[in-house]
Amino acid sequence: MKSNLPARPTVSIHHGAAPSIMAKAALSEAVRPDIIKGKNVLIKPNIGFKSEPAHGVVTHPEVVSGVLEWVKEAGAAGIVVGDSCIYGVNAADAFVSSGILEVTERHNVRMLQLDQARPVELTVDDPYIVESVKVSSIAKEVDIIISVPVIKAHMHAGATLSLKNMKGVLYRREKMRMHHLKDKKKFKKWSKWKTLDRAIADLNGVMLPQIVVIDGIVIMEGMGPLIGNPRPLGVVVASEDALAADIVCREMIGFSKEDVPHIELMAIKQGRPNFSVEDIDLDYALLSKLKTPIKHAIPQDVSAEYPYFIITNKDACSACDSTAMAFLKTFGSDYEGKNKVQIAFGNGVTKKDIKLSRCIMLGNCTVSLKDKGIFLPGCPPIPSDIKRALEK
Structure with a gap:
């Protein structure tokens, strides 16, 4: 071309x-x-x-x-x-x-x-x-x-x-x-x-x-x-x-x-x-x-602020990625000192990626793993869905 x-x-x-x-x-x-x-x-x-x-x-x-x-x-x-x-x-x-x-x-x-x-x-x-x-x-x-x-x-x-x-x-x-x-x-x-x-x-x-x-x-x-x-x-x-x-x-x-x-x-x-x-x-x-240098979008920078969460992103789109990051920024500090939680999303997630029994399967792409944790349907779910699931 x-x-x-x-x-x-x-x-x-x-x-x-x-x-x-x-x-x-x-x-x-x-x-x-x-x-x-x-x-x-x-x-x-x-x-x-x-x-x-x-x-x-x-x-x-x-x-x-x-x-x-x-x-x-x-x-x-x-x-x-x-x-x-x-x-x-x-x-x-x-x-x-x-x-x-x-x-x-x-x-x-x-x-x-x-x-x-x-x-x-x-x-x-x-x-x-x-x-x-x-x-x-x-x-x-x-x-x-x-x-x-x-x-x-x-x-x-x-x-x-x-x-x-x-x-x-x-x-x-x-x-x-x-x-x-x-x-x-x-x-x-x-x-x-x-x-x-x-x-x-x-x-x-x-x-x-x-x-x-x-x-x-x-x-x-x-x-x-x-x-x-x-x-x-x-x-x-x-x-x-x-x-x-x-x-x-x-x-x-x-x-x-x-x-x-x-x-x-x-x-x-x-x-x-x-x-x-x-x-x-x-x-x-x-x-x-x-010229105004701006901060890059690096998801790891957000997840690193909340070490009590394990974030597993495998081939996810912006929608579920944004939901997970928005949840951390909005509600993440509420879970400091509590048991660790894993949030997994993307259609590349497999059983081998699930490290914790307390795991949120975020979005429709993880439906095949819904028996491995708490499955949240949606494309995408919203941040408050994660909070509600963790409080049940």
């Missing part, structure tokens, strides 16, 4: 103004309006969880508002805003709490749950791990996709930026499948990278957004994508080149290419293996000024 973008793409960074104004200004600098004129456009924010924008979990609604204004002025033929949530989250509730539903109503634009459309299966050329993917037909049928993520550290992917944000176009449980992929001999060449990182690059090989607007108004550091700490940054970044924009934002938050492997894999897939921030047209002085 060779990139058709300019050898030196433009990435625009704006800072210090209202979110909607910065989004419009960044788009005006970095994106040609003629690529929008007469086209059908999907604006794809990050609303995977039910949360409010002040927490850095979801895309800021006023960034979406600025994108909508710019797309309208550029002469789009049709505009929809859409996303899908992780399994178990009510998308209608998430759209309301994010503030983005109100923005779409203000702009008289439809907001769609991507999972409610039919699936379309796409074949991946030269795959790293995924030979085909099922995506929402909405994403496939539009002419232009604008990926509008919020910057977050991520416990499995390193960081959420524009490429990772495209995981929301995957159809229903296809999102979860990306966390449970088994490696194959024919992909041995790529085996030094995690299967999830390779899957994100493969997805973008067939569903690469044509425009990205990255929300850095309130970002998340630490235990993203859900239970990290919000950090105000007040930045919006835009480009026609998703890879370039992600590299700039990766640099801005002080992460290396090893910290976010799917970005490097995407560069290789596009035939740009050595592509770096030096190859991008941007305001380097402003990038240097705004």
Whole structure:
């Protein structure tokens, strides 16, 4: 997959103004309006969880508002805003709490749950791990996709930026499948990278957004994508080149290419293996000024604070991982000095992994081991489910 973008793409960074104004200004600098004129456009924010924008979990609604204004002025033929949530989250509730539903109503634009459309299966050329993917037909049928993520550290992917944000176009449980992929001999060449990182690059090989607007108004550091700490940054970044924009934002938050492997894999897939921030047209002085190293998402850091719990994660997705970490942060200190408890989750957990008789089998992926401890069904269960189970 060779990139058709300019050898030196433009990435625009704006800072210090209202979110909607910065989004419009960044788009005006970095994106040609003629690529929008007469086209059908999907604006794809990050609303995977039910949360409010002040927490850095979801895309800021006023960034979406600025994108909508710019797309309208550029002469789009049709505009929809859409996303899908992780399994178990009510998308209608998430759209309301994010503030983005109100923005779409203000702009008289439809907001769609991507999972409610039919699936379309796409074949991946030269795959790293995924030979085909099922995506929402909405994403496939539009002419232009604008990926509008919020910057977050991520416990499995390193960081959420524009490429990772495209995981929301995957159809229903296809999102979860990306966390449970088994490696194959024919992909041995790529085996030094995690299967999830390779899957994100493969997805973008067939569903690469044509425009990205990255929300850095309130970002998340630490235990993203859900239970990290919000950090105000007040930045919006835009480009026609998703890879370039992600590299700039990766640099801005002080992460290396090893910290976010799917970005490097995407560069290789596009035939740009050595592509770096030096190859991008941007305001380097402003990038240097705004550079704000943030804490990585390292689950071990949280579990280490609670040595009276044994955490066993084998091939779990972000949903159960976030539930376990949120339980520890919210209720973990209540169990200091009590008998140890094991919490096991992920479809890779086996009988050999169960070390304690007092073991929580967290989530549907552990159903085959339900006779080995306390089984909590759900995809995912919620943190209070663990507390209730331990208090019985």
